[in-house]
Amino acid sequence: MFDIGFWELVVIAVVALVVVGPEKLPKLARVCGLWIGRANASLQAVKKDIAKELRAEELQQALKKAQDLPDINKIADLDQADTSNTKLEDILSEKSVENKQADDEKR
Numbered sequence: 001m002f003d004i005g006f007w008e009l010v011v012i013a014v015v016a017l018v019v020v021g022p023e024k025l026p027k028l029a030r031v032c033g034l035w036i037g038r039a040n041a042s043l044q045a046v047k048k049d050i051a052k053e054l055r056a057e058e059l060q061q062a063l064k065k066a067q068d069l070p071d072i073n074k075i076a077d078l079d080q081a082d083t084s085n086t087k088l089e090d091i092l093s094e095k096s097v098e099n100k101q102a103d104d105e106k107r
Contacts, residue, residue, distance in 0.1 A: 020028050 016028065017025055
């Protein structure tokens, strides 16, 4: 966020030591740390809320796209599906009979 290097922190610490004094400096550092922690927690909460809203929006758009798609049953002819299904069952049953015969021959 801020580009503060080591020497900038040293200058800030020296100025704070001169302005506040050595007795109050630890208390000031503690209070500043608490404020920074609270600000960071608030920022993380806002980021989490934004991410949650974006995910909700993406889900709504995905559902809307799914509703806009034509129904699969309308596209595929159900009679063709039934005939292809029976053909598939016939092929599978023939294969299973052939496999049983091959197993019987091996024994």
